[in-house]
Amino acid sequence: MRSIRIPESLQDYFNDPSLRSVVEHLLEQTDERLPAGLSWQDVRAYHEARLAALKVRADFALLLLDVWDASWKQALERHGIGEAAAWD
Structure with a gap:
């Protein structure tokens, strides 16, 4: 049986409620403009945090694909x- 590795970003996300809250907040942002009141010094950190939140989302999707490949795909x-017939 193939082992599935849970990415560190997801381990942190699921184990740290405050981090999970920040990630959820950043992923809810649909406006491409910078948040009101964000100082110039915080622009870089904001974009880095947003990128990290998007990585959590992508890592979760990839984990689900790994689970699919290790279970349903093989079955x-x-x-x-x-695989194509499974979606019809």
């Missing part, structure tokens, strides 16, 4: 069912 292939 379907054993029964001669391709």
Whole structure:
């Protein structure tokens, strides 16, 4: 059986409620403008934090694909069912 590695970003996200809150807040931001009141000195940190939050989202999606590959994909292939047919 293939082992699945949980990315460090997700381990931190699930283990630290305050970090989880910050990530959720950043991912809820749909406006591309900088937050009101953000100082010039904080612009770099804001973008770095936003990028890290997006990495958490991407790592979660990739983890779900790894879980799919390790479970359903193998089971379907054993029964001669391709991945495309599973989505029909």
